[in-house]
Amino acid sequence: MKTQAAIAFSPDADLEIREVDLADPGGGEVRVKMQACGICRSDLSALEGKETVEFPVVLGHEGAGIVAAVGPGVERVKEGDRVVLSWTPACGLCAGCRRGEVQLCEQVNMSTGSTGPLTLDGRGLDRFMALGAFCEQVVVPEAMAIPVDSELDAIHTCLIGCGVTTGFGAAVNTAAIRWGESVVVFGCGGVGLAAIQGARVAGAARIIAIDPIPERRDAALRVGATEVLEPVGAVKQILMDTQGGTDVAIECVGSPATMADSFNVVRAGGRSIVVGLPAYTKMLELPGFMI
Ligand SMILES: [Zn+2]
Ligand SMILES: [Zn+2]
16 A cells, blocks of 8 residues: 655654555555654664664654554454554564563564565665554554553553553662662653652652753652752762662663763662663773772
8 A cells, every 4th residue: 555654764864755656455464554653763873874774764663553554363352442553573483582571582684675565666665663653544553553451642651662561660670669668760851750650659758850951950849859959069969968889770862961860870789771872883981990
């Protein structure tokens, strides 16, 4: 079928909306008519040429929509279902899935190259995170279309596809924050705000949010931060205020400097969770003695 996609033809170029061809869903696949798609920082990193994508590429991996068609053998969703797209296929067969760590599914694919259901003038288009949701319609395995029974509208549910689960999961699952603990969150974008909410839900007593932008610090206070700081001097102040560091730090920026800060700011035996996605070429240097 013909549909429209916003295509990035080269790094840092404006997206161009073009008519593209989309193959019918094959066995175990579904076609989803998109209703909303967030713009994740990782989409911008890909556009800046910092991630492994092949141009031309259709970005977008935080989408929600309605199942418009199903291929043979599809069991979990049906036409008309409201779904959130997930870039984690949760194949159920690989070692990560068998351990119950579906977020580490070996089938996670940042770039599909020129293979897949989407073509422009006969040329295959890369789909970022195997979704390419900046498109009116997408064809994905049914495991990547998660049915949602929700009153919320698509502009909110789509965020569950990446930012919300990434931040909330980091606090609740990876850090496994316990009642009464102290937590510092670096970066109050979508992921950081979700991490703050996870910390609040987990029962953290003290949630310190750090961001250079005043509006983001205000948002952090609205969703559960107990105090906010600007980045300059923050680590030093927290080490002083907490007499040796917080129980948990969650880094949601993706820069080696804040990653190092997130290790330096926790108490002896504390947990530092690095969530931010740096460019592939970046290295992280840490004081070995402290570790
Ligand atoms: Zn994302
Ligand atoms: Zn798997």
